[in-house]
Amino acid sequence: MANTREIQSRMKSIRDTMKITNAMYMISSTKLRRARRELEETEPYFYTLQSMLSRIIRHVPKMEHLYFGDGKTAQAKKKGFLVVTGDKGMAGAYNHNVLKLAKEQIESCDKYALAVVGEVGRQYFHSQKIEVDDHFLYTAQNPTMHRAREIAAKALALYETHEVEEVWMIFTMMVNAVQTQTKMMRLLPLSKEDFKTPEIPVNVYQEEFRFEPSPEQVLDHVVPNYVSGYIYGALMESYCSEHNARMTAMQAANDSAQAMIRELSIEYNRVRQAAITQEITEVVSGAKAQKRKRKKKAKGAAV
Structure with a gap:
């Protein structure tokens, strides 16, 4: 027994660790609120782009375009993957779930082009001997529209030159305040089915569209702006999910630490009580021994 x-x-060490986990919880909470606010502020613009694409497809339904269709051409060789992870750990299963799905998808195709956002993902694929074609530094912890446009430009360039037939994005999406979901969405090519609107009655007035210079x-x-907006939204969703997962992990760590402190407090009181009992027993035993010794001396003097 200690x-x-x-x-x-040990109790002091646990309390010192709790100070760190509490600080990480508060930092993640602040960053999460700010990221959600920034995402909400930019959503109307990209919803408008999506609505515009829907209107274009509605007016020119049979139009053929590079960005729409199955994306397969004679020159297509690879499938492109954009994997979004964090730059740091201590976020529960956030990084693990993304990397597990990404590895499964990579192993299921013969040829691929892999781009990674986040230091955790880069180190993981390096350790697994999986080649990373591109790595975007300082993006996971600071998602911006500028960085999203850079990623979109590279993805579009690979698709336009037929180096890849499809571009997929693997990221984490916040379902609600306590639940996240790892998703795999196709960035390119776009599907007309995703932009179709319900059938409009014949007697309902529709706006007249004129395309200059052409649809x-x-x-x-x-489309490039739409793809940039989608990537930005996915980066922000992943960023929010990471901090949400970190908050959950830090709260679990705090709860475990408090439980350990309670157990150690009970053990401390038990050990302290045992030590006090032992000291009392030693004092009593010593007093009895002295009493017997005095009685023995008194008896010897009387004789």
């Missing part, structure tokens, strides 16, 4: 000094040292060139400008 002595009181050892137990006190194809309009899409050449709208």
